Amino acid sequence: MSTILDFERPIADLEAKIADLKASVKAVTAGPNSMSTEVAKLQTKVDQLLVDTYSRLNPWQKTQVARHGDRPHFSDTVDRLIDDFTPLAGDRAFAEDAAIIGGIGRFNGRAVMIMGHEKGRDTTSRLKHNFGMAKPEGYRKAIRLMELANRFAFPVITLVDTPGAFPGVQAEERGQAEAIARATEACLNLSVPLISVIVGEGGSGGAVALASGNRVMMFEHAVYSVISPEGCASILWRKADKAADAADALKHTAQDLLRLKVIDRIIPEPMGGAHRNRDLAITTMGQAIEQELGSLSSLKPAELKADRRARYLAIGRI
Amino acid sequence: MSWLTKLKTKVGSLGKRETTPDTLWHKCRGCGTMLFLKDFNANLHVCTHCGFHERIGPAERFAQIFDDGVHERIALPATPDDPLKFKDSKKYVDRLKEARASTGETDALVVASGRIGGVETILVVQNFAFMAGSMGAAVGEGFLKACAIAVERHAPLVVFTAAGGARMQEAILSLMQMPRTTLGVADLKDANLPYIIVLTDPTTGGVTASFAMLGDIQLAEPGALIGFAGQRVIESTIREKLPEGFQRAEYLFEHGMLDQVVHRGDLRKRLITIISLLMRPQKSAAA
Numbered sequence: 001m002s003t004i005l006d007f008e009r010p011i012a013d014l015e016a017k018i019a020d021l022k023a024s025v026k027a028v029t030a031g032p033n034s035m036s037t038e039v040a041k042l043q044t045k046v047d048q049l050l051v052d053t054y055s056r057l058n059p060w061q062k063t064q065v066a067r068h069g070d071r072p073h074f075s076d077t078v079d080r081l082i083d084d085f086t087p088l089a090g091d092r093a094f095a096e097d098a099a100i101i102g103g104i105g106r107f108n109g110r111a112v113m114i115m116g117h118e119k120g121r122d123t124t125s126r127l128k129h130n131f132g133m134a135k136p137e138g139y140r141k142a143i144r145l146m147e148l149a150n151r152f153a154f155p156v157i158t159l160v161d162t163p164g165a166f167p168g169v170q171a172e173e174r175g176q177a178e179a180i181a182r183a184t185e186a187c188l189n190l191s192v193p194l195i196s197v198i199v200g201e202g203g204s205g206g207a208v209a210l211a212s213g214n215r216v217m218m219f220e221h222a223v224y225s226v227i228s229p230e231g232c233a234s235i236l237w238r239k240a241d242k243a244a245d246a247a248d249a250l251k252h253t254a255q256d257l258l259r260l261k262v263i264d265r266i267i268p269e270p271m272g273g274a275h276r277n278r279d280l281a282i283t284t285m286g287q288a289i290e291q292e293l294g295s296l297s298s299l300k301p302a303e304l305k306a307d308r309r310a311r312y313l314a315i316g317r318i
Numbered sequence: 319m320s321w322l323t324k325l326k327t328k329v330g331s332l333g334k335r336e337t338t339p340d341t342l343w344h345k346c347r348g349c350g351t352m353l354f355l356k357d358f359n360a361n362l363h364v365c366t367h368c369g370f371h372e373r374i375g376p377a378e379r380f381a382q383i384f385d386d387g388v389h390e391r392i393a394l395p396a397t398p399d400d401p402l403k404f405k406d407s408k409k410y411v412d413r414l415k416e417a418r419a420s421t422g423e424t425d426a427l428v429v430a431s432g433r434i435g436g437v438e439t440i441l442v443v444q445n446f447a448f449m450a451g452s453m454g455a456a457v458g459e460g461f462l463k464a465c466a467i468a469v470e471r472h473a474p475l476v477v478f479t480a481a482g483g484a485r486m487q488e489a490i491l492s493l494m495q496m497p498r499t500t501l502g503v504a505d506l507k508d509a510n511l512p513y514i515i516v517l518t519d520p521t522t523g524g525v526t527a528s529f530a531m532l533g534d535i536q537l538a539e540p541g542a543l544i545g546f547a548g549q550r551v552i553e554s555t556i557r558e559k560l561p562e563g564f565q566r567a568e569y570l571f572e573h574g575m576l577d578q579v580v581h582r583g584d585l586r587k588r589l590i591t592i593i594s595l596l597m598r599p600q601k602s603a604a605a
Contacts, residue, residue: 167547
């Protein structure tokens with residue numbers, strides 16, 4: 001059973017009613033006509049409710065949608081968009097970190113390096129992937145893969161979906177901050193195109209480390225922020241229950257970030273969010289990535305680096 | 319600013335921790351010993367009893383590090399004050415006003431040029447007294463300016479870090495200073511100029527995870543808290559007590575994250591040696 005968000009309750013109730021009706025239609029063999037009109041009426045209502053709800057999501061609601069467990073994850077995306085995916089693991093220094101997965105494969109025929117956070121979906125896989133919270137070895141693996149892509153002139157695609165880098169004793173001991181700083185540096189140093197997509201949560205430095213690209217796109221209901229609304233509320237308001245206020249203040253929605261020129265493009269989600277139709281969402285994302293890769297294809301290695309540089313220097317300037 | 323806030327700021331600055339009622343004494347935050355303020359100041363704000371390094375601001379740092387303390391402040395680019403109209407329990411613009419009034423500085427990063435052992439050097443100091451040294455657009459632009467001046471004058475860049483991390487009131491725009499400052503570091507590296515980091519207490523969050531950990535040489539003051547995640551966050555994640563000395567300079571040194579932990583009294587001498595070696599590799603020892 002998939003998670004139903006608070007504000008989705010009325011929609012879920014109607015959907016349950018439709019399911020009941022459909023079940024009874026099946027049971028009753030004769031004269032299902034009136035029933036099916038009833039179902040159609042209810043379905044129209046559901047569709048309308050979805051449009052109403054999802055066109056008016058507030059920043060806190062978007063945070064919840066962005067974290068929905070059924071959203072497209074790294075593995076879903078690779079399954080659908082990448083042929084011959086060949087996972088590459090390990091940082092060659094300490095460990096393999098499954099919070100960031102990466103590898104080479106073909107995207108629409110061309111060889112690419114693709115990497116990103118994986119949160120996992122059930123308890124076992126969530127633990128395996130540490131809820132998408134990477135440790136230094138995860139970022140060091142990302143650096144290794146970026147450098148590999150650079151040598152073989154593969155475009156790099158990064159998919160960001162993390163609450164943040166893992167806050168733990170061992171992660172600190174092994175230089176979490178340094179690993180993130182070096183990964184950001186590696187992004188900026190690439191002589192190949194780097195396309196980043198914030199798929200769900202773009203949590204702070206742990207996101208930037210993979211997302212310092214030529215083009216940064218966000219799903220319509222994704223969020224990208226310096227700190228989670230809960231974290232911000234507990235520090236600035238000193239109350240975790242002010243998360244909704246913090247979400248408003250943080251301007252972390254795709255719509256805000258496009259206005260601030262922090263991102264270049266919003267990838268539309270299926271009505272009612274990507275978690276309702278993962279495949280369609282991934283297909284749309286694939287089209288957006290293809291177009292952006294195309295727009296960078298005429299740039300030479302030095303120009304790609306200069307393009308990235310200009311992009312970041314322009315952010316926030318008067 | 320209302321007369322009331324002004325008064326509050328004044329009252330606030332009177333209550334600063336280094337002053338005791340008669341302003342002759344300083345109570346060490348490390349060991350609690352009462353020290354003669356004069357001795358404490360003469361000892362570079364390091365406790366003469368336990369060696370605790372008290373936080374110091376840009377003016378003291380410049381005076382301690384540059385030859386004869388002689389330096390020239392570098393004007394930094396203006397940035398929008400409150401681009402997101404951020405308000406938590408207080409308006410960001412009001413927090414900025416207060417920080418400006420109490421420190422006399424425009425923002426949390428100050429840049430100056432001067433000589434260190436005769437070599438012209440650009441010095442960046444993050445000021446923890448200004449909104450916890452946090453990094454927003456002003457800090458990012460200031461840092462980029464310092465890098466540009468260093469490249470222009472072919473001078474090494476030395477950075478004294480001190481920051482709680484990104485400035486939350488600038489939200490995503492503060493996060494964007496991580497890649498932005500990294501671009502400045504890249505310019506120094508392209509120009510083969512020394513980029514020397516001195517981590518001071520405390521340096522955490524997005525600052526540590528960007529320009530503060532990319533030095534050619536990484537030094538730190540004794541006892542400085544240095545890390546990515548905050549200790550409370552880590553404790554609540556792992557639900558156990560943190561190891562002794564966790565995230566302190568000595569602990570980072572042990573884990574291979576620093577070249578040296580240097581007592582404040584030796585810092586200037588150490589910087590002179592490093593800068594001389596890197597900038598004047600052919601110079602004879604006697605010169």
